Amino acid sequence: MHALIRWFVHNPVAANLMMWVLLIAGGLTLTNTYREEFPNLATDVVRVTVPYLGASPAEVEESVCIRVEEAIEGTPNIKKILTTAQEGACVTRVELEGGADKGKVVDDIKSRVDGIDSFPEDAEEPQVKEEDILTHVLHILLSGKADERSLKELAYQIRDDIVELPGVSQAEVTYVRPYEMSIEVSEHTLRRYGLTLERVADAIRASSLDLPGGAVKTESGEVLLRTKAQAYSARDFEEIIVLTRDDGSVVTLGDIADVVDGFKDQDLRVRFDGSPAVMIQVKRIGREDVINLAERVKTYLEQAEADLPEGITMTLWKDESQDLVDRLELLRTNAGSGLLLVLLVLSLFLKPNLAFWVAVGIPVALAGSLLIFPFAEIAISTMSILAFILVLGILVDDAVVVAERIYAHQLKGLGPKEAAVAGTQEVSLPVIFGVLTSMVAFMPFLFIDVTMGAWFAVLGVVVIAALFFSIVESQLILPVHLSHRILTHSRRHNRESWLPRQLQALADHIYKPILQFTLRWRYLALAVGIAGLIAVSGLVASGRLTLQYFPNVVGERLYATLTMPAGTEKATMLAKVQQIEQAAYQLKEELDAELAAGEPSRVKHVLSSIGAPLIKGSIGDDTFAGGHFAEVALEILNPDDYDLDPNAIVARWRELSGVIPGALEMTFTASAFSVGKALDLQLRGDSTEDLRQAAAILKNALAELPGVFDITDTFRPGKLEIQLDLKPEARTLGLTTAALANQVREAFYGLEVQRIQRGPDDVRVMVRFPESERRSIGDIEDMMIRTDSGAEVPFNSVAKVSMGRGFSSIQRVDGKQVVSVQANIDRTVNTPEAIIEHAVADILPQIVRDFPAVEYSLAGEAEERASSLASLLRNMLIALFVIYSLLAIPLKSYFQPFIIMGVIPFGLIGSLLGHYLLGYDLIFWSLLGIVAMAGVVVNSGLVLVDYINQRRSEGMNVRDAAIEAGVVRFRPIILTSLTTFVGLIPLITNHTLTTFMFVPLAVSLAFGVLIASAVNLLMVPASYLILEDILRLFSGRREEETEEELTT
Incomplete structure (x- = not known):
């Protein structure tokens, strides 16, 4: 490495070319990199x-x-x-x-x-x-006083236009029912004509088809044969002949049946501001740029809006691209402010030309990191910009140390090039290995095995890449820029400004005596440090600083979720939803009552859905939640812009909605993001009855705990079931249970005849009884059943009916039935961690004793938390071992790395104090910041210990070497910690919802580095002497030098 440094210093063209290549290539990469709000999960x-x-x-x-x-x-x-x-x-x-x-x-x-x-x-x-999980870009609502078919056809027309736009790959119409052709024949008509539903179905299949017939080879060539008789419309089906009489007359399907070209019998209804609505979701695939894609679609929508039918409106319900623009702009502002603060600190404490060239390393390293974006499939996103903010102040750490040593060698009289080579070579080993430890500290981010792992991985990759290029810049480019004369022949110009001189005076006249005192009373200093660590840790143990996995991140949309018993009538369900909607409109009136003239309403829109969850993908058979399920969403203005409290608004909405009689579950939330219910305990077993009783006991126990509300379980009653049993005498007629079940299924559910492709839709053709004959138990009891001989007998003579009720759904995990007991927790009263700890320690063991076949486990947020913490702990332990190795190699010692790593717990003190002072709870992002801090804070310790070792190798005694190391390294250590801290200040002081989730990460890193660096200057020299004491104790050595130190 020394030869390479010398070569670059004497070949400045190579260094400058490298710098400009990195800057230009990084800039070009930036302009060609796609943008997204968050990485795909x-x-x-x-x-x-x-x-x-x-x-x-x-x-x-x-x-x-x-x-x-x-x-x-x-x-x-x-x-x-x-x-x-x-x-x-x-x-x-x-x-x-x-x-x-x-x-x-x-x-x-x-x-x-x-x-x-x-x-x-x-x-x-x-x-x-x-x-x-596809990235949603735009949610477009079409609403108005129109029938269901008209809205759906208009939505598909707009959807087809959107996907034809350049750069748009996927758009989907959602919250619409599938088309269905229902051919309804009454039992009386069937008996009149001597038909059955099966014979009607066979007649349709025989007549409605397209069938290839091979080919005829003629002199002029081969001609294909094809029968084209597929029915596509109600009129086509009505013309199908189902019966030919002996006299040649025919009976068509239209003569005996009502052919209804309608929709699947599914309880799905969406309303927007009180009018029927459908939604078009525009999604991004692969590397499509979210902002460019959205701009093309919105341009089209502006043109299409003028051509909408009268009474139909088009509204952007959710514009992810605008969220991305706002978020990136805010983060760019934070990054710019952080960069200016870093430059300010550098200019205040370094000579101007030193500060300038040190600062140049920031854009060079960031540009270099951009080069890996295409290869790692990283976009310009919230996470990549956040990574740049985190690393801003860290990037100059190695450059500050190198610049300081080059400047010191010039002060000793070396020529510019010789000083550049000597200064860089002197600190190259600790600087390189110090940055490597920072890189290793961010490597756990790459391997966190949780749902949001892709987010953390982007953070880690970008920071690691930037740190790598900062090594390149500080070791090969910076020395070239500082190989010109920093000093001048004028004493006035060589004299440093007031602030650097004051900082040096602080090192000489205040810090040095304190360090001398600390070294003399080093064991007392260590005891005080440990006591401080215990005291600050008490903030968590006492509950003054709470620990939660994920914060309550609120947004512009508030949600109410209602679950009624399965089988609830459509009219009843609609009335319940309208009750919640009316509460929303009443809330709007309350919020707007105090507004000045001209101010916008605080509530923008109300969206409700019966039968499917809101904004959670396309609606198909797999996501249809049932007509007993509903959600209502309330969209408010941006809480940051209008000083709104979403939690208070949603609480008032809950109050205005009142009690919904018969509701199995009713929840209100302002959370914009969730990884599951705060409390989700899963019981697993083979006996349904044991699970039911165990769940009831658990729910009752949880209800007695403070702060626990909205307690539910997944054992929810299903629809009433009419259960059919064959009478013994029916078997003498040749009837079987299967025959009975099939005839009843054909009549009431229907017999699928065929599926036809009509445009983009796959339309089922069903034959069944009319709706008027499928409404009650009496309709079943009045039904005639056919025997093997073709005779018909009354249903009551061969079968009996009983009533029952199952479950709306049955959950299974690894082959066993499960029931999940879920609840929300008021975090101002209690924490999920405390509730789960109590449940696992006291409640669940008793349940297992009462029901030995029942097992329990964590699910939802608790499962995600346990998995992520275990993953983070495992990766952190590996990282700490690698950091130890990276410290041991340059120091050539097995023991000295422990001196340096001993400062990490004191960094933890800073992280915890930062959260406590600023009023933030500890969350998973906080822990990530602590892991990152562990790699950054050891850099200063490595530089200190390396200097002590150098001076001792030159013959200086250990105490004097420790004191000199502290004084000499005082300014670069203070400067590097300040640049890291001030680079994060704009993010820490930003209190918007956009950055709320990421601030704890910055707090952990900033305050941890700040406190740990201060402790570094005292505890590393003291620990160095303590290690010497221990080694001397075990080796039995006695040195006059040490005796003299101890008696001074």
């Missing part, structure tokens, strides 16, 4: 969906789900199998081990599932695919 989940339309959850579990689980079990690289048996479908989510080859696992699972030959006859083909 990798789920490592494979989803298996098997539709079994018309089946109850219990039937789906028994006939489909268990077979899927048995087939998948034993597949390599599977971590967990989570199954939901719901009405009409089995959905199995297979979680994979980290690092698994998803493509290979998907193929393996698909092969196993396709090999199942025992599915019910009416079950559809399994769908196996990787579960992706």
Whole structure:
């Protein structure tokens, strides 16, 4: 390395070319890098969906789900199998081990599932695919006083136009019901014509088809034969002949049936500001630039809005691109402010030309880090900009140390080039290894195995890349720029400004005596430091500083979620939702009552959905939540711009909504992001009854704890079930249970005749009884049942009816039924951690004793927290070992690294104090900041210990070497800690919702480095002497030097 430094100093053209190549290439990369709000999250989940339309959850579990689980079990690289048996479908989510080859696992699972030959006859083909989380860019709402078909057709027309725009790959119409052709024939008509539903279906299949017929080879060439008789419209189906009489007359389908070209019988309804609505979701795929994509779509929407039918409005409900623009602009402002503060500190404490060239290293390192963006598939996003902010002050640490030594060698009389080479070489080893320790501290960010792992990985990659290029700049480029004469022949120009001289005076006249005192009473100093660490740790133990996994990040949209018993009537459900909507409008009136004239309403829009969750992907059979489920969203103005408290607003909305009679669950939240319920405890077992009782006991116990509310479980009653049993005498007529069940299913659910492709839609054609004959138990009892001989007998003579009720859905984990007990927690009263600790210590063990076959585990936020903390701890321990190794190598000692790493706990003191003083709770982002701090704070200690070793190798005694090291390194250590701290001040002092989640990370790093650097200057020299004492004690050596030190 020394030869390389010397070569660059004597070849300045190479150094300058390297600098300009990095700056220009980084700038070009920046202009060509796509933008996104957050990195795409990798789920490592494979989803298996098997539709079994018309089946109850219990039937789906028994006939489909268990077979899927048995087939998948034993597949390599599977971590967990989570199954939901719901009405009409089995959905199995297979979680994979980290690092698994998803493509290979998907193929393996698909092969196993396709090999199942025992599915019910009416079950559809399994769908196996990787579960992706696509980035939503725009949510466009079409609303107005129009019928459902008109809104859907208009939405698809706009959607088709959008996907034809350049750079737009995916847009999807959501919150719409699928089309369905329902052919309804009454039982009386069937009997009149001697028909059955099956014969009607056969007639349709025989007449409505397109069939290739081969080819005819003629002299002029080959001509294809094709029968084209597929029916596509209601009129086409009505003309199908179902019966030909002996006299040649025919009976068409239109003569005996009502052909309804309508929608699937599904309770799905969306309203926007009181009017029916549909949504178009525009999504980003791959490296599409969010902002450019959104600009193209919004330009089109401005033109399309003028052509909308009268009474139809188009509204942007959620514009992720604008959120991204606002967030990036705010972060850029913070980054710019931090950079200016760093430059200010450098200019105040260094000579102007030194400060300038040290500062040049910042853009060079950042430009270098941009070069890796295309290869690592990193975008300009919230996380990459945040990484730049975090690393701003750290980037100059090595440059400050190098510049200081070059300047010191010039003061000793060396020529500019000789001083540049000597100064850089003197500190190259500790500087390089010091930066490497910082890089290693950010490596745990790359391997955190949680849902948001991709976010943390971007932070780590960008910071590590920037630090790498800062080494290149400080070792090869900076010495060239400082190889020109820093000193002049004028004493006036050589004299430093007032502030640097005062800082040096502080080192000589205040710090030095304090250091001498500390070295003399080094064991007392160590005891005081440990006592301080214990005292500050008490902030957490006493609850004054609370620890939570994820903060309550509020946003512009507030949500109310309502769950009623399955089977709730449509009119009843609509009335309940309207009650919540009316509360929202009443809240709007209250908020607007105190506004001055001309001020905008604080509430912008109200969006409600019955049957599906809001803004959570496309609505299909796998995401349809049922007509008993509803959500209402309230959009308010930006809370930062209008001084609004979303938590207070949502509390008032809850109060105005009142009690919803019969509701199984009703929750209100202002959270913009969540990883699950704050409390989610999972009970697992084979006995449904044991699980039901255990869940009830757990819910009652939780209800007695302060701060716990909205307690629910996933054992929710399903729809009423009419259960059919065959009478013994029916068997004498040749009837079987299967025959009875099929005839009832055909009449009430319907018989699927075929599926037709009509435009982009896959339309089911169903034959069934009219709706008027499918409304009550009496309709079943009045039904006639056919026997094998073709005779018809009354239903009551061959079967009996009983009533029952199952579950709305059945959850399974790894082959066992589970029930999740969930709750929200008022964090001003209690914490999830305290509740879970109490439950695991006292409540759950008693439940297990009462129900030995029941097991329990954490789920939701608690599971995510446990997984992430375990992952972070494992990675941090590895990082600490690597840091130890990187310290041991340049120091050539097994023991001296412990001196330096002993400062890390004192950095923890700074991190905790920073959170306490600024009023922030400790969250997972705080812990990431502490891990990063551990790698940064050791740099100063490494420089100190390296200097002590150098001076001792030159013959100086250990005490004098320690004192000199502290005084000489005082200014660069103070300067590097200040640059790191001030670079993060703009982010720390920003109290907007946009940056709220990331501030604790900056607090941990900034305050930890600041306190640890101050402690470094005292505790590292003291610990060095303590280590010498210990080594001398065990070696039995006695030195006059040490005796003299101890008696001074």
